[in-house]
Amino acid sequence: MKPAPFDLCLAESVADVTAALAEHGEAARILAGGQSLMAMLNMRLTEPQLVIDISGIPDLDRIEVGKDGITVGALVRQAELAAHEEAMAALPIIAEALTHVGHMQTRNRGTVCGSLAHADPSAELPLLLLLLGGHVTLASARGTRQVAASDFLVGMLSTARAPDEMVTHAHFPLPPKGARSGFREISRRHGDFAIVALGCIAQGNSVRLGIGGVADAPVAVDLGDVTPETLPEALNALAWRLGGYDDIHATARYRRELIRRIGRDLILETIA
Amino acid sequence: MKILKDGVKAPVTFSLNGEDIEGYAEPRTLLSDFLRHELGASGTHVACEHGVCGACTVSVDGKAVRSCLMLAAQAEGKDVQTIEGLSKGDEDFGDLQEAFHQRFALQCGFCTPGMLMTLASLKGTGRSYSEAEIRDALSGNICRCTGYREIVDAALDVLGDQVKA
Known part of the structure; x- marks a missing residue:
């Protein structure tokens, strides 16, 4: 299908975007890489009056690697982050997860911040932002604010972004020194939406586990010190707490079983 | 603006x-x-x-x-x-198209332009690719006729990192 008619704003600065958002609010949508929004426009799942193309804004395409983490601007493409050797050496779990984000052809345009703002519950990047305890920076005509991933990702395709705000940056903190990490995903085919995606950060035997695709938003839990003996019960309790859902790809029961089995394999490999 | x-x-x-x-x-x-x-x-x-x-x-x-x-x-x-x-005319195909022709890498041909443009972007990097890398890149293109084997073979002819026997 084709998109319904809309006005197209070619923004040249963040101020252009926030002014347009202040005027149009929920009737406007921000277009960056377009790998989620364009599909939704084509299927007329969304029919905004105004589309604000931010791809001409300078300085939003930067990746900054600092002592405490990686900060990416709103125009950093997923493929650009994956190709950034310094950033990927600092956070190998992101390098691993990015290979599961769509396909090469969509990563070439899809942005990191766009995926966060879209907030698909099975998406890898929101899961990682939450697992690592990161935050997004939101700008509006009222000012800027930082919102932790745990407050930002509120549910299925919904975030704490107000209608007059745009995501300008995302910050992925480095795990503590010496921590190990791992990522695992099950999907029908590689590159498809995850049925279950799991990320794990371990300091010694102390484990933090992030889970996508099971609840209506990604979830991260500190499991504390685990052993091969205690882990199955901890994962079983977690699987029942999250519940999961039935859809055309998998049943809730299958999703819970993936948490038990893939979760166990991932955690034991990471702490080994 | x-x-x-x-x-x-x-x-x-x-x-x-x-x-x-x-x-x-x-x-x-x-x-x-x-x-x-x-x-x-x-x-x-x-x-x-x-x-x-x-x-x-x-x-x-x-x-x-x-x-x-x-x-x-x-x-x-x-x-x-x-x-x-990709080609200079109907009789002058580029190497990727020639390999598709040689390997019978299309049947109905509907997906072929997309397949070729994915492979052309790999070729543009100037390096060679393993079969796994080619399959990963082609996972973004769906073909409902061939079963992909011939497409991967054609891609390996042009982009592959293995010397052919």
């Missing part, structure tokens, strides 16, 4: 297969439709129109992308390559 009004066609200029082109597009016009209907470059095929099938894959500034997930207006000033740019 420029605002393009809905329903009003505005000029779009970019380089298509090395030639500067100009056409007119509404804000909502997809790059795929602009190529086919405004420029008459109908080699780029359109199927799912939500970024899943890969039939509409073109190269923008050297990167393989979905032309159905890009507005024509977003191609302004870019270097766009399509299937029409």
Whole structure:
């Protein structure tokens, strides 16, 4: 299908975007890489009056690697982050997860911040932002604010972004020194939406586990010190707490079983 | 800051297969439709129109992308390559197309332009690829005829990192 008619704003600065958002609010949508929004426009799942193309804004395409983490601007493409050797050496779990984000052809345009703002519950990047305890920076005509991933990702395709705000940056903190990490995903085919995606950060035997695709938003839990003996019960309790859902790809029961089995394999490999 | 009004066609200029082109597009016009209907470059095929099938894959500034997930207006000033740019004419195919021909890597041919533009973007990097890397890249393009084996073989003929026996 084709998109319904809309006005197209070619923004040249963040101020252009926030002014347009202040005027149009929920009737406007921000277009960056377009790998989620364009599909939704084509299927007329969304029919905004105004589309604000931010791809001409300078300085939003930067990746900054600092002592405490990686900060990416709103125009950093997923493929650009994956190709950034310094950033990927600092956070190998992101390098691993990015290979599961769509396909090469969509990563070439899809942005990191766009995926966060879209907030698909099975998406890898929101899961990682939450697992690592990161935050997004939101700008509006009222000012800027930082919102932790745990407050930002509120549910299925919904975030704490107000209608007059745009995501300008995302910050992925480095795990503590010496921590190990791992990522695992099950999907029908590689590159498809995850049925279950799991990320794990371990300091010694102390484990933090992030889970996508099971609840209506990604979830991260500190499991504390685990052993091969205690882990199955901890994962079983977690699987029942999250519940999961039935859809055309998998049943809730299958999703819970993936948490038990893939979760166990991932955690034991990471702490080994 | 420029605002393009809905329903009003505005000029779009970019380089298509090395030639500067100009056409007119509404804000909502997809790059795929602009190529086919405004420029008459109908080699780029359109199927799912939500970024899943890969039939509409073109190269923008050297990167393989979905032309159905890009507005024509977003191609302004870019270097766009399509299937029409891969050969010099009906009798003078490029090496990728020749390999597809030799290996019977198409049946109905509908997905072929997208397959070739994905592979052309790999070729553009100048390095060679393993079968696993080629399969990973081609996982973004769906073919409902061939079962992919012949497509992968054709790609390996041109891009493969193994010396053939």
